[in-house]
Amino acid sequence: MKKFNRKRIKQLLTKEFLMKAYSKNKKSATQIAKELNCDSVTVLNYLKKFNISVRNKKECHKGSYNGRFIDGRCSNQYYCIDCNKKISYPTWRYGQGRCNWCSNKGERNTMFGRRGKLSPLYIEDLVRKYPIEFNKELKEQIRERDNHECQLCGCLEIENGRKLCVHHIDYNKENLIPYNLISLCRGCNVKVNTDREYWKEYFNKIIFSLV
Numbered sequence: 001m002k003k004f005n006r007k008r009i010k011q012l013l014t015k016e017f018l019m020k021a022y023s024k025n026k027k028s029a030t031q032i033a034k035e036l037n038c039d040s041v042t043v044l045n046y047l048k049k050f051n052i053s054v055r056n057k058k059e060c061h062k063g064s065y066n067g068r069f070i071d072g073r074c075s076n077q078y079y080c081i082d083c084n085k086k087i088s089y090p091t092w093r094y095g096q097g098r099c100n101w102c103s104n105k106g107e108r109n110t111m112f113g114r115r116g117k118l119s120p121l122y123i124e125d126l127v128r129k130y131p132i133e134f135n136k137e138l139k140e141q142i143r144e145r146d147n148h149e150c151q152l153c154g155c156l157e158i159e160n161g162r163k164l165c166v167h168h169i170d171y172n173k174e175n176l177i178p179y180n181l182i183s184l185c186r187g188c189n190v191k192v193n194t195d196r197e198y199w200k201e202y203f204n205k206i207i208f209s210l211v
Contacts, residue, residue, distance in 0.1 A: 018050060022047060023052060080098050145178070152184055152188040169181070169200060
């Protein structure tokens with residue numbers, strides 16, 4: 001615990017001094033205590049004694065009450081690393097040093113915002129490129145042929161709550177012959193992306209029983 005001359009502190013901590021230092025110059029109780037080599041609690045006690053309004057924690061960090069506030073602006077300035085536009089601290093911090101506009105641009109976006117080849121999760125063989133002929137009409141024909149039922153788990157389209165996916169049995173998106181297309185629910189469509197050789201053989205047996 002700090003040792004200080006109580007008599008000297010009492011002489012220095014006058015109402016006029018606190019009004020000037022705390023209220024006018026916006027110094028905190030801690031800053032005043034450090035200058036006088038005393039405890040901040042002592043400064044707060046004198047503020048209450050002289051009925052000087054004490055700022056709460058929120059006010060201490062807001063606007064001109066902020067210790068880094070200089071000439072109507074904060075001494076810490078944050079600028080976008082791409083366009084040099086002035087931005088706020090939260091945007092600067094969580095936008096990886098970029099403004100909202102630059103953060104939303106494809107090649108500069110965060111991991112989960114990037115698309116296509118710009119994404120760190122991009123895998124060439126898994127890019128979904130479908131020909132124009134793979135349209136709504138063709139998909140609906142395949143669903144009708146399969147009685148709007150998932151050909152793996154047996155879930156009906158009406159139970160699924162959404163349209164069934166149309167899966168390419170040989171995983172070639174250019175091959176649009178009916179023998180290569182089969183209806184699957186969303187969960188099963190994700191499931192069959194692994195162990196492809198097994199599912200090719202499995203679905204080929206099913207498809208020939210349908211046609």
